[in-house]
Every structure is written in C-alpha cells, then in structure tokens.
Amino acid sequence: MSPEEFDEFYAGSWSRLVGQLYVMTGDLAEAQDVVQEAYVRAWRRREELSASGAPEAWVRTVAWRLAVSRWRRARSYLSALVRHGTPSEAAGPDPEHAALVAALRKIPEEQRRVVVLHYLCDLPVAEVAEQTGAPVGTVKVRLARARASLARHLTGDLTDLKA
Amino acid sequence: MMGSDQHHDDASVPGDDGLRLALRRLADSAGGTPALSGAELRARAGHRRRRIGLAVVPSAAAAGLLVGVTAFALTGHHSTDGGPTTPAQSALPVAPRTSGAPTVPASGVSRAPGARASARPSGSPTATAASPSSRPVPPAPIGDAACAVPVKGESLVLLHALGAAGALRTGTDSMLSAIPVSCVHGRPVPSGPQQALATAPDVVVTTTAPLSSGSDSRLSSLQELVTELTGHPDQLFAVRRDASGLVTRLDEVYVR
Numbered sequence: 294m295s296p297e298e299f300d301e302f303y304a305g306s307w308s309r310l311v312g313q314l315y316v317m318t319g320d321l322a323e324a325q326d327v328v329q330e331a332y333v334r335a336w337r338r339r340e341e342l343s344a345s346g347a348p349e350a351w352v353r354t355v356a357w358r359l360a361v362s363r364w365r366r367a368r369s370y371l372s373a374l375v376r377h378g379t380p381s382e383a384a385g386p387d388p389e390h391a392a393l394v395a396a397l398r399k400i401p402e403e404q405r406r407v408v409v410l411h412y413l414c415d416l417p418v419a420e421v422a423e424q425t426g427a428p429v430g431t432v433k434v435r436l437a438r439a440r441a442s443l444a445r446h447l448t449g450d451l452t453d454l455k456a
Numbered sequence: 457m458m459g460s461d462q463h464h465d466d467a468s469v470p471g472d473d474g475l476r477l478a479l480r481r482l483a484d485s486a487g488g489t490p491a492l493s494g495a496e497l498r499a500r501a502g503h504r505r506r507r508i509g510l511a512v513v514p515s516a517a518a519a520g521l522l523v524g525v526t527a528f529a530l531t532g533h534h535s536t537d538g539g540p541t542t543p544a545q546s547a548l549p550v551a552p553r554t555s556g557a558p559t560v561p562a563s564g565v566s567r568a569p570g571a572r573a574s575a576r577p578s579g580s581p582t583a584t585a586a587s588p589s590s591r592p593v594p595p596a597p598i599g600d601a602a603c604a605v606p607v608k609g610e611s612l613v614l615l616h617a618l619g620a621a622g623a624l625r626t627g628t629d630s631m632l633s634a635i636p637v638s639c640v641h642g643r644p645v646p647s648g649p650q651q652a653l654a655t656a657p658d659v660v661v662t663t664t665a666p667l668s669s670g671s672d673s674r675l676s677s678l679q680e681l682v683t684e685l686t687g688h689p690d691q692l693f694a695v696r697r698d699a700s701g702l703v704t705r706l707d708e709v710y711v712r
Contacts, residue, residue: 296616296689300494307490312483321486329492336501390482412476413483443475 294339294348303332306349313353316409318360319398331356350424353414357406396446404439407432495650495690499614499635502690610696612637612644612709615653616689617682631682634695644692653695656702664710667691673708681706 294302307328314324331352335342345351397405403425410421411432418436422429492500606612613634632655636648655678663676667684676684685691696705 295686296494296498299498303490303494303497308487309483311488312486315486316479316483324486325491329490329497332490332497333501336498390485393478393482408475408479412472412479440472440475 294343299336299339302348306352307332310349310353310356313409313413314356314360316397316413317357317402317405319394319405323360324356327356327359328352330359354424361402392447393443396443399446400439400442403427404435404442407435408439408443411436493650495616495633495635496646498616499646499690502614606694610694610705612639613653613693613695614644614646614690615685615693615706616691617685632678632685634693635690637692653703654701655706656698656704659703659706661706663708667708673710 310328310331311321311324314328315321318324318327334355335348335352342348342351397408400408406425407421407427410416410424411418416424418429418432422432425432427435490497613636615632615634617631617633632653633650634653635646635650637644638647639645659678661676661678661681662673663681663684664673666688667681668674668676692709694705694707694709695703696707698704
C-alpha cells in the first residue's frame with residue numbers, strides 16, 4: 294500500500310471507524326484515540342494490512358483490541374479525563390444519543406461489539422462470529438441479550454428512537 | 457465493505473430497525489475529520505519505528521567512548537583519517553568520511569556526511585570548505601544519544617515525496633514535503649506544520665540507508681530521492697536553505 298493509497302484509505306474510513314468505536318466504547322475521545330493508534334499500527338504493518346483484503350476490518354479489530362486492553366488496565370477512563378476532560382456525552386447534546394450511550398455502557402463489552410458489527414457494519418451473524426472468534430450460537434445469544442438489555446435500559450420501545 | 461442497505465435476517469427481531477437507525481445516528485454524530493493528516497500519521501509511525509532502533513544507542517555510545525579513549529591512550533591520536541570524531545561515532549555505523557573534516561556529532565543518530573568536494577556537481581552552491589556538514593561542531597553529550605544535532609543554519613525534517621518522480625519539479629513546485637522536527641528529550645518530534653520544500657535547481661542531495669544501500673552516504677539526484685522516498689517515506693534529513701529560502705542541501709540522517 295503506497296502512502297497515497299494509505300492516505301486515501303485513512304481519510305475515507307476514519308469517521309466511519311470512529312463512529313463504530315464510539316458505539317463500542319461509549320466514549321468519543323477514547324474512540325478517536327484508539328482508532329488513531331490503530332491507523333498508526335496499520336501504516337507500520339501495511340503489508341499485513343494489504344494482505345488482509347479487508348483493511349477497514351483490520352483497523353477496527355486493532356482499535357477494538359486497544360480499547361479492550363485499555364479497559365483491562367483500568368487506565369482509559371482516567372487518561373481520557375486527563376487528556377480530554379469530561380466524557381463524550383458533553384459533545385453530543387442530543388438526549389437520545391446520551392441515553393443510548395448510557396445504555397450501551399451498561400451492557401458487556403462483547404455484547405457492544407457484536408451489536409456494532411451486526412447493526413452498524415451490517416455483518417451477518419456468521420461473519421460477526423468469524424471476526425470476534427466466537428461461535429455463531431454465542432453471537433446470537435449476545436445479540437439477544439444486548440437487545441434485551443438496551444430495551445430495558447432505554448425508556449420505551451427502541452423504535453421510539455426513530456423520532 | 458459496509459453497505460448500509462444490507463439486511464441480515466438471521467438474527468433479526470422486531471425493533472431491530474429502530475435500534476439500527478439509532479446506532480447509525482449515534483455513530484454519525486461522532487463523525488469528523490481526523491486530528492492528524494495522513495502524512496502526520498505516517499510520520500508518527502516512523503518515529504516509533506526509529507525509537508526501537510535507537511534504544512541500544514546509549515550503551516553503544518558508552519562502549520564507543522571506552523574504545524575511543526583506549527585507542528587514543530595507546531596511539532596518541534585518533535585512528536580515523538579525518539578530524540576528531542566523537543566517541544559515539546566510533547561506536548556507531550557512521551558512513552565513512554572522505555574529507556578531512558570532522559563529522560557532525562550525533563550520538564545515536566548519525567548524520568550521513570557530505571560528499572567529498574571532487575564528487576560534488578560543479579556549480580554546487582556550497583563548496584566543501586563551507587559545507588555545513590564539514591564544520592566542526594562540539595559533540596553532543598552522551599546522555600542525549602538519541603537525537604541528531606543539526607549544525608547552525610540547518611534544520612531537521614522528516615521528508616517524503618508528494619508525487620511520482622516522473623513529474624519532477626524544482627522550486628516552489630517541488631515534489632517534496634517536509635515536517636520540521638526537533639529534539640525533545642533526545643527524540644526527534646514534529647515541531648511545525650507540514651510544508652512543501654522549494655528546492656534550488658542545483659540542490660545537493662546525499663542519502664544513506666534506507667534510501668541507498670548500506671550506511672555509507674552517497675550523492676543522489678533529486679529524481680532518485682523522490683523515487684526512493686515513495687517507497688520509504690518520512691526519512692530524517694538535515695536541510696540547508698539559501699537566503700531566499702530555497703533548499704540547497706538535503707542530507708539524509710542515518711538512523712541505526
């Protein structure tokens with residue numbers, strides 16, 4: 294992948310991946326951070342990126358792992374506060390978004406991941422299973438639980454969010 | 457890769473469309489432009505790669521100091537053909553100098569030396585005696601062993617090509633772009649915005665690894681430089697400009 298090709302890929306996929314990671318992490322600053330770091334790694338390993346055949350999925354997976362790694366080291370929240378101030382709800386005044394972010398934060402990380410891959414990335418369950426390394430049945434269970442949890446945490450029917 | 461009009465019914469239930477729409481609107485709200493340009497991102501990746509290679513430098517520099525001091529004690533003079541070298545240079549893979557001038561001190565990051573006077577293109581704007589790379593400069597402290605030290609009148613940049621070498625141009629239409637860098641805590645870090653380099657028609661270019669093979673410095677043409685930078689972007693260079701701001705010298709810094 295040449296620098297020009299990489300720059301084009303970077304510019305074309307950045308906001309999409311930040312959006313996906315935002316939904317996954319519930320923190321916009323964190324999402325921007327891990328996505329940027331994932332692109333840095335993508336350039337350093339561009340041969341592998343090209344060989345993957347799905348560079349966007351590659352970057353998304355790396356960003357997701359970075360986010361998970363940060364959570365597990367229990368550093369992301371504090372560092373985000375230090376670097377970016379209050380969490381991301383402040384950036385989105387839309388109450389629907391704030392409610393959805395709050396609801397997403399209440400479900401387990403692996404459920405958030407399958408929700409994003411299935412609903413945002415439009416991947417079928419089998420492909421979600423492949424990308425997450427989980428059995429198809431597990432993905433279906435996670436999706437069902439995520440839906441139920443989100444419905445419980447959000448007031449009213451999810452379809453109300455259309456309004 | 458992510459068509460928005462796809463529907464996968466293998467796990468769908470009533471209410472999915474609402475959830476899908478809400479998630480998309482949330483994701484879209486996070487949109488925007490990246491904080492770093494592509495070039496800046498690649499430069500950042502390049503810095504980290506160099507840090508890995510530079511990690512061994514302090515110990516190597518210290519070892520070089522011991523070797524240099526011992527050699528001087530035994531022989532009464534430094535064994536190099538040129539002027540005095542810094543201890544760190546003794547320990548690092550520095551391109552051999554062909555002139556009698558001392559090398560720019562850079563412990564950890566070694567600057568490729570300038571080409572000998574006879575090898576320079578005639579009409580070169582900088583004669584060897586006045587060449588910035590041939591001036592004696594005090595050595596950098598061993599503790600600062602991970603940074604190049606530009607001589608007065610020069611600056612350090614990360615250089616990359618903006619386009620194909622076939623469309624080579626000089627002056628303000630140069631195909632080269634640079635990110636100024638400076639040493640911070642012994643590391644080269646960006647110190648200014650990316651800028652296009654306007655090169656003099658007779659700009660002198662020297663390259664070393666990875667743009668040319670081995671750690672030796674060699675004269676190169678602007679055309680070759682642009683070609684090589686396409687495959688190895690964001691290389692560290694010392695840049696010298698004339699009074700009008702045109703770049704007259706580009707010396708690649710050898711990073712181990």
